Amino acid sequence: xxxxxxxxxxxxxxxxxxxxxxxxxxxxxxxxxxxxxxxxxxxxxxxxxxxxxxxxxxxxxxxxxxxxxxxxxxxxxxxxxxxxxxxxxxxxxxxxxxxxxxxxxxxxxxxxxxxxxxxxxxxxxxxxxxxxxxxxxxxxxxxxxxxxxxxxxxxxxxxxxxxxxxxxxxxxxxx
Numbered sequence: 001x002x003x004x005x006x007x008x009x010x011x012x013x014x015x016x017x018x019x020x021x022x023x024x025x026x027x028x029x030x031x032x033x034x035x036x037x038x039x040x041x042x043x044x045x046x047x048x049x050x051x052x053x054x055x056x057x058x059x060x061x062x063x064x065x066x067x068x069x070x071x072x073x074x075x076x077x078x079x080x081x082x083x084x085x086x087x088x089x090x091x092x093x094x095x096x097x098x099x100x101x102x103x104x105x106x107x108x109x110x111x112x113x114x115x116x117x118x119x120x121x122x123x124x125x126x127x128x129x130x131x132x133x134x135x136x137x138x139x140x141x142x143x144x145x146x147x148x149x150x151x152x153x154x155x156x157x158x159x160x161x162x163x164x165x166x167x168x169x170x171x172x173x174x175x
Contacts, residue, residue, distance in 0.1 A: 038117035039139030
């Protein structure tokens with residue numbers, strides 16, 4: 001029995017090395033820059049497929065509204081290309097938001113739970129639901145399926161942990 005376990009373990013170890021799939025490290029670098037909202041506004045089902053499409057030349061670097069200009073600039077710097085303005089077909093850059101469920105109105109249908117790409121909604125069928133604010137990316141995907149309109153998106157207020165300097169705007173005029 002032990003001999004069989006050792007032999008199978010050795011075979012699995014060899015197979016994991018022999019059949020290893022090496023991903024392009026640039027995909028991982030791009031994915032690390034993206035905001036991980038998994039919102040689909042870029043026309044891809046998540047941030048990693050969008051990163052892969054950028055590397056394969058199937059998508060441009062300006063398709064991520066949640067990341068905004070800062071993400072576009074970081075991607076341009078990483079890839080050595082010129083930054084472009086955000087593509088308006090994908091949406092507009094907005095302040096960060098988080099979902100809030102009016103628990104008295106919620107009927108527990110679970111449609112919002114199914115729609116949330118990051119599992120930030122906690123609840124069960126026919127029970128009250130709530131948002132795990134630290135996990136919510138503000139993607140708005142939970143809003144359309146809600147039959148009683150009990151979900152609101154509220155702006156994330158800046159505090160000492162989340163405040164950051166605004167990016168300087170490039171000015172074409174020299175004073």
